[in-house]
Amino acid sequence: MRTVELLTGNQATARAVRLAGVQVIPIYPITPQSAMLGEIVRDVEQGRFPCEFINMESDYAAMAAAIGASLGGTRVFTATNSQGLLFMAEHLYTASGSRCPIVMAVVNRGISVPHTRYADHNDALAVSRAGWIQVFCEDAQEVLDTCLHLYKVCEDPRVRLPAMFCYESFIHSNTAEGVAVPDPEAVVRWLGPPRVEALLDPADVRGLNPPTPPEWYTEFKYAEQQAMTRALTVLPEVAAAYADAFGAPPRGLLDVTEGERRCVLVTMGSLAKTARRAVRELAAEGVPAALCKIRVYRPFPVEALREVLAGAEVVVTLDRNCATGAHGALYEEVRSALYGLPRPPRVHGVIAGLGGRDVTVSQLKDLIQRAARRSSPFDAPDGVAHWLGLTRDRVRDESPQFHPVARR
Amino acid sequence: MPSPQPIPTLPKSGRFTLPPVLMGTACEGCGALPAADILAETLGAKMAVVCPASCAATFSLSYTGMAWRVPFVHWIFESAPAAATGLRHAYDARGLKDVHVVCFAGDSGTADIGFQALSGAASRNENILYICYDNEVAMNTQGQATSTSTPLARTPTTPGGAGLLRKDVPRIMAAHGIPYVATAAVSHPDDYRQKLRRAARITGFRYLQVLTPCPIAWGYPHPDTLDVTRLAVETGLWMLYEVDGGKWRVSHRPKRRRPVREYLSLQRRFAALRPREMQALQRRVDGAWRGVR
Numbered sequence: 001m002r003t004v005e006l007l008t009g010n011q012a013t014a015r016a017v018r019l020a021g022v023q024v025i026p027i028y029p030i031t032p033q034s035a036m037l038g039e040i041v042r043d044v045e046q047g048r049f050p051c052e053f054i055n056m057e058s059d060y061a062a063m064a065a066a067i068g069a070s071l072g073g074t075r076v077f078t079a080t081n082s083q084g085l086l087f088m089a090e091h092l093y094t095a096s097g098s099r100c101p102i103v104m105a106v107v108n109r110g111i112s113v114p115h116t117r118y119a120d121h122n123d124a125l126a127v128s129r130a131g132w133i134q135v136f137c138e139d140a141q142e143v144l145d146t147c148l149h150l151y152k153v154c155e156d157p158r159v160r161l162p163a164m165f166c167y168e169s170f171i172h173s174n175t176a177e178g179v180a181v182p183d184p185e186a187v188v189r190w191l192g193p194p195r196v197e198a199l200l201d202p203a204d205v206r207g208l209n210p211p212t213p214p215e216w217y218t219e220f221k222y223a224e225q226q227a228m229t230r231a232l233t234v235l236p237e238v239a240a241a242y243a244d245a246f247g248a249p250p251r252g253l254l255d256v257t258e259g260e261r262r263c264v265l266v267t268m269g270s271l272a273k274t275a276r277r278a279v280r281e282l283a284a285e286g287v288p289a290a291l292c293k294i295r296v297y298r299p300f301p302v303e304a305l306r307e308v309l310a311g312a313e314v315v316v317t318l319d320r321n322c323a324t325g326a327h328g329a330l331y332e333e334v335r336s337a338l339y340g341l342p343r344p345p346r347v348h349g350v351i352a353g354l355g356g357r358d359v360t361v362s363q364l365k366d367l368i369q370r371a372a373r374r375s376s377p378f379d380a381p382d383g384v385a386h387w388l389g390l391t392r393d394r395v396r397d398e399s400p401q402f403h404p405v406a407r408r
Numbered sequence: 409m410p411s412p413q414p415i416p417t418l419p420k421s422g423r424f425t426l427p428p429v430l431m432g433t434a435c436e437g438c439g440a441l442p443a444a445d446i447l448a449e450t451l452g453a454k455m456a457v458v459c460p461a462s463c464a465a466t467f468s469l470s471y472t473g474m475a476w477r478v479p480f481v482h483w484i485f486e487s488a489p490a491a492a493t494g495l496r497h498a499y500d501a502r503g504l505k506d507v508h509v510v511c512f513a514g515d516s517g518t519a520d521i522g523f524q525a526l527s528g529a530a531s532r533n534e535n536i537l538y539i540c541y542d543n544e545v546a547m548n549t550q551g552q553a554t555s556t557s558t559p560l561a562r563t564p565t566t567p568g569g570a571g572l573l574r575k576d577v578p579r580i581m582a583a584h585g586i587p588y589v590a591t592a593a594v595s596h597p598d599d600y601r602q603k604l605r606r607a608a609r610i611t612g613f614r615y616l617q618v619l620t621p622c623p624i625a626w627g628y629p630h631p632d633t634l635d636v637t638r639l640a641v642e643t644g645l646w647m648l649y650e651v652d653g654g655k656w657r658v659s660h661r662p663k664r665r666r667p668v669r670e671y672l673s674l675q676r677r678f679a680a681l682r683p684r685e686m687q688a689l690q691r692r693v694d695g696a697w698r699g700v701r
Contacts, residue, residue: 023501026494052497056490057528064487064525065494068458071481072498094484200456200479200495202507207474208481211466 001246002180009172012140012179013079013105014039016147018049019187020103023074023194026054026065030084031117032173033107037079059084063091063104070100071208073198075151079105081169082123083112089127095162096131096224098208101154101196102162103147104132108269108320109169110355114404118356119168121269121321125297125329131224133163133231134298136268138255140177142295143167145239145248148187152238155195158230169356171270182246190245228299235296253301256308260288263372264309264345266334267318268294271352271359275318278364289368294330302337309338312345316371318364319385320353328385348377352388363388423448427473434467437630439620439637440541442594444468444475444512447539450604453478455508455537456499458492460522461485462514463548464541486521488513489529492536500535508608511538515556516546518617519577530584533612540577540615543622551625558645559692560685561677563625569680572688581615582651588614590650590659594621595637599648599659606652619646627676639671644693647700658700668693 007015014036017025029037043049052069056062059080066078080088085106095102106124110116124134133153137143143165150163167173199208212220232253239251255272257279265275272293279291292308294301309315315338319328326332331349338344348371353359367388370377378386395402424445426434434441440463456479459465465482468475483491488511496509518526518540529536545551545563553563555575562569582589588610592600600618607614621637623630640646641660645668648660668690672678 024494024497026490026497052501054493054497055532056493057531058524061487061490061493061525061528064484064490065497068491068494068496069498069501070494071491072495072502074498074501076494090484091487198498198502200481202454202456202479202504205477205479207469207476207479210469210471210474210482212471216471 001186002182002248004178004180006176007140007144007179007181008035008174008176009140009143009167010036010107010174011039012144013147014043015181016144017077018043019182019184020077020148020151020191021075021188022051022077024052024054024066024069024076025078026056026062026069027078028056028059028062028080028084030059030080030082032109032169033079033081033105035174036105059087060091063088063095066102066104067091067095067098067100070095070102070196071098071198071200073194073196073201075194075196076102077104078102079107081107082109085123086111086126089130092127092130092132097220098199099160099227100162101151101160103150103154104162104164105147106164106166107169107173108166114355116355117169119171119270119320120354120356121166121329124164124166125321128298128329131161131228132298133161133228133235133296135163135165135296136294137165137167137172138270138272138293140172140175140179142251143172144179144181145242145251148191149235149238149242149251152191153231153234156234156238157195159227159234161224161227161231166269168270180248182248186245190242232299232301251295253296253304254308255293255295257291259283259290261290261308261312263289263314263316263368264292264312265289265316265318265364265368266292266294266330267320268297268330269320271318271320274359274361275364278361278368281361282365282368287369287372289372300333300337305334305337306341309334309345310341314371315345315347316367317347317349319349319351322351322354331385346375349385350378350388351385357389359388423452423477424475426467426475429470429473430467430475434463435624435630437623437633438463439543439594439622439633440464442597443539443541443618443620446597446600447510447512447604448476448478450601451508451510451608454506455510456480456495457510457512458483458488458495459512460488460514460517461548462517464512464514466548485517487525488517488522489534489536489538490525493529493532493534496535509536511536513538513540514546514548515540515542515544516554519555519575527584530581530586530613530615533586535611535613537607537614538616540617541620542617543620543625545622545625547622547625551622559689560681562680563677578615578617584613585654586613586615588612588650588652590616591619591646591648592616593619593637593641593646593648595634595641596648596660603650603659606650625677627679628674632674636671636674639666639674642666643668643671644697645671647696665693665697
């Protein structure tokens, strides 16, 4: 049922979108999403992919058009990242509030300033309150599978919400891997025709988005919250059906390695790949540790996480993001999820890999070993993040003038 | 202040009528109402309307009634043409090619915050009909100046009078090379109707800018809306023309242009104008007409 091909994350996305029979693609280029855009254009130009491809004039316009097309009753795709995603922010709420089942690829890239083209999760996490399902992928295979899952999940009447699947700038987007691609006709059968309600339909005249009084606003938001909660059931259900249909690996809300869960590293995205190897090497050296990959970040799988971490002694959260003045996103979510457990594990927050900074297997092994051995393993006091691989000499506390500037 | 009464000038025929629940949301003498009504009457049922944040968005729709009898969405301020683009392509994908996708937007949503999306959709020559109803202010937020405000007009954000530049959006749209551009005024409904009919027969991006005075922002008694609009046309301040397939044509030439002073003196927003400033505006109008055959 599946053929293995050499595909980058961007190519895997372009392929998934074609397999899904997307009807309208309004899109605006941004590095490093642009290579995917090129793939899609080629498929459309060469007649392999009959769809309405629209070369929009900006990211916010791309999302506006995506919503317009969804309200018109079609299956829609778009993609962006970093600056483009923030530029879209207002429309992200329009999409979720309008209950449009749009699927979007977000090629996670750090936010300027300082300017960067490399990976971190600050872009997607900045919009994590916008009512979108968010799934973070570990490799190109997961990118392709997740994209197909999400069309089924989002168009499910129990959900009817938009979703973004995230993978990382260059690490995933421009790196080719072996990807098992399902048979196109089988995908069509599995996915079925679009189940997108045309809210703007000449055959059924409705007016959308009237000014909403305080007596109603809360209920609409609550309905979204309930749909998001139902997605916690629908996401694994659809992933299991996909695994059955195509012989793909099952994918849950979380992905936890086998073995003892005394010391657990929690992370997401490409860092999970690195951590997977670190954990395996440690096991071979007789140090038991586990990896818990957060695959689905929104809705956040609180119950599933509590089950996994209930018996753990120590948890290290590895955040490829930072919220200045607060904590890493995973640190906050995990600590909050564990509240009320009878004997909750210690949780240490680590910030790593910002703006594409490499994170190595040996660094992660060291982190896990220190956390397993000592109650305060890092320089930072409890509740303060440890910044992995920080070159402190570069940040002079006495100088408030540490700006990203250059001189001639 | 907006009046809770229905406006007496609202035409009762056509397909844009305020249901009782929306009566209090529009003001007496609002120029946008006849602009919407003539649009609805001319295009009929075969259209869907995307309306960005504006007075029109507010008085078009409530949970218990709507003024349009076609699919309508109250949209985000800056991106109506982009949303309309998506809707157009969805309709095309579904074989609904005969349904007009129409943007009905104010001048802020067109010339200022919405300008990028407007230019983008025009550059792609999307098959959309765009109507800008121009009351020269951001009236949904109490009448702040926009880039289409008449020079020297007083508004809450230009208490000393608006700047001397007025963004000429129809000319900018014509410069995009789109198939049809026109100006219209609610005082000249036949001219407006004819342009709508012409636009409806063309495929591609069509842009109409309709002068729709606002008695509250402009400061004149509300029954005078059509008279004030007519004077804007007869003084030559608001030129009625079309650019059809690149061909310019003035559709209404005032027989003898009236002095702009007559128009300005009717409105409180120009009350502080000095004679020198009135003369400057008059010279500007004279200059604009000099090249017109």
